Amino acid sequence: MNRLLTLTMMGAAFAMTASASVQAQDDETVRFGVDVPYEPMEYRDADGNLTGFDIELGNALCEEIGIECEWVVQGWDGIIPGLQSRKYDAIMSSMTINDDRREQVLFSDPYITPPSAWFIPTDSEIDDVSEEGLDGFTIGVQRGTLQDNYATDMYGDVADINRYDTAEDLVLDMESQRADIAFLDFPVGKATLIDNEEYDYQVIGNMITEPKEYFGDGFGIAFRKRDEALAERFNEALETLRDNGTYDEIYDKYFSM
Amino acid sequence: MQALSEWFTELLADNTIFTAQTLGYYGSGLVTTVQLVFLSLIIGLVLAVPLAIGRSSQRRWIRTPIFLYTYVFRGTPLLIQLYLIYYGVVFFDGIQETWLWVLLEEPFVPALIAFTLNTAAYTTEIFRGAIKATPRGEIEAARAYGMSRRLMMRRIILPSAFRRALPAYGNEVIFMLHASAIASVVTIMDLTGAARFIYARYYAPFDAFLFVAAIYLCLTFAILYLFRYLEKRLLAHLKPLEQ
Numbered sequence: 001m002n003r004l005l006t007l008t009m010m011g012a013a014f015a016m017t018a019s020a021s022v023q024a025q026d027d028e029t030v031r032f033g034v035d036v037p038y039e040p041m042e043y044r045d046a047d048g049n050l051t052g053f054d055i056e057l058g059n060a061l062c063e064e065i066g067i068e069c070e071w072v073v074q075g076w077d078g079i080i081p082g083l084q085s086r087k088y089d090a091i092m093s094s095m096t097i098n099d100d101r102r103e104q105v106l107f108s109d110p111y112i113t114p115p116s117a118w119f120i121p122t123d124s125e126i127d128d129v130s131e132e133g134l135d136g137f138t139i140g141v142q143r144g145t146l147q148d149n150y151a152t153d154m155y156g157d158v159a160d161i162n163r164y165d166t167a168e169d170l171v172l173d174m175e176s177q178r179a180d181i182a183f184l185d186f187p188v189g190k191a192t193l194i195d196n197e198e199y200d201y202q203v204i205g206n207m208i209t210e211p212k213e214y215f216g217d218g219f220g221i222a223f224r225k226r227d228e229a230l231a232e233r234f235n236e237a238l239e240t241l242r243d244n245g246t247y248d249e250i251y252d253k254y255f256s257m
Numbered sequence: 258m259q260a261l262s263e264w265f266t267e268l269l270a271d272n273t274i275f276t277a278q279t280l281g282y283y284g285s286g287l288v289t290t291v292q293l294v295f296l297s298l299i300i301g302l303v304l305a306v307p308l309a310i311g312r313s314s315q316r317r318w319i320r321t322p323i324f325l326y327t328y329v330f331r332g333t334p335l336l337i338q339l340y341l342i343y344y345g346v347v348f349f350d351g352i353q354e355t356w357l358w359v360l361l362e363e364p365f366v367p368a369l370i371a372f373t374l375n376t377a378a379y380t381t382e383i384f385r386g387a388i389k390a391t392p393r394g395e396i397e398a399a400r401a402y403g404m405s406r407r408l409m410m411r412r413i414i415l416p417s418a419f420r421r422a423l424p425a426y427g428n429e430v431i432f433m434l435h436a437s438a439i440a441s442v443v444t445i446m447d448l449t450g451a452a453r454f455i456y457a458r459y460y461a462p463f464d465a466f467l468f469v470a471a472i473y474l475c476l477t478f479a480i481l482y483l484f485r486y487l488e489k490r491l492l493a494h495l496k497p498l499e500q
Contacts, residue, residue, distance in 0.1 A: 149458060
């Protein structure tokens with residue numbers, strides 16, 4: 001523990017000056033618990049190898065810190081107990097930071113807020129997603145999602161909001177022209193509307209991750225509470241990857257059209 | 258009175274769920290539910306009377322199609338009927354270009370059609386049973402007076418059948434009110450839709466659903482009271498004489 005602490009302080013000192021890379025001993029390995037599949041965050045490719053945004057970013061972070069990464073697949077229900085019983089040292093598995101979990105684990109800084117996006121048919125007459133632009137149109141959302149809350153508060157006065165139990169019901173009503181525009185988790189919308197050959201849809205406007213009160217604090221890496229030093233090293237590495245463009249590279253790979 | 262209103266204001270000030278906005282959702286949900294149930298019951302009733310007469314006809318070619326209709330609509334869940342009518346219509350190519358689409362685009366009309374067809378099927382069977390149970394003596398008396406079949410139906414059979422059907426029909430009305438809770442699956446913001454919205458918004462299932470259950474109870478109470486009044490008036494002749 002002390003060793004880690006010293007290392008971190010040294011690392012922090014380095015980071016302040018020039019190079020943010022922290023040297024660690026070669027034999028040090030961090031094991032990540034991950035629950036698959038959850039596309040595009042973590043899943044297996046055609047060859048059965050783990051891949052996804054979390055996996056790539058996690059590996060890049062370890063490389064930056066100069067340690068080895070291992071991934072341990074663990075079901076979601078037991079993922080926090082597994083951390084506490086030392087099956088692995090951290091969880092990087094699309095875990096939303098919230099106060100209930102903060103009681104149990106220590107979170108890194110958020111490394112992503114999963115984006116939401118607007119989807120329209122390619123022949124739609126909607127050309128912007130401002131309040132005026134959606135005046136009189138019907139917005140489809142999944143009931144009870146953060147997109148539902150956002151759309152209700154921002155557009156509830158000018159547009160109709162149709163709430164569906166599943167994304168599939170929403171797609172059906174988009175196809176039959178009962179709903180004009182969908183506001184969904186980007187990965188969900190991409191999987192159901194964009195990647196589906198039968199349909200002709202596109203994203204309009206930017207990916208939306210703000211304001212925080214609707215879209216949350218985002219996903220964090222979870223550590224055991226006493227591993228503050230380790231968490232700090234990952235926070236610094238994350239900062240470096242954001243600065244040197246590696247983060248954007250990985251982000252664009254999974255979250256751009 | 259003043260104390261009561263102060264108490265109520267305090268009660269509202271103390272919670273984050275039942276604000277003016279969410280009560281507005283419940284209010285418009287109540288209106289939607291009552292409209293949907295009331296309209297489907299009225300139209301269903303109007304359809305059910307001739308159907309019930311046809312259903313008890315001697316002629317097979319009249320009787321059988323009506324039997325098939327009631328069999329299908331009583332034999333499948335209302336939720337499935339609603340899905341089929343709401344999502345099914347869009348599989349007719351080009352329906353968006355016809356005048357029908359004006360009606361079918363909004364979820365209200367498809368739901369109204371599903372509920373009406375469903376309640377009409379049940380009501381038809383309730384009336385058919387009541388018509389069949391007409392005492393022979395009444396029919397023989399009508400014949401003895403030389404009434405035509407049509408006149409006998411209008412003056413004797415139907416009035417007495419309606420009276421007999423009243424308690425069973427009261428049940429059907431209450432069932433319909435409760436069945437309407439599924440309307441929210443096709444995006445209608447009825448009472449249940451409002452409750453589900455508020456549940457999801459505030460993560461408070463208990464408060465949201467308990468409140469809406471209380472509203473349904475009030476509605477049911479009103480229906481019970483109405484039917485008790487009707488039974489008292491219309492079935493007075495069947496009451497045992499007071500000692």
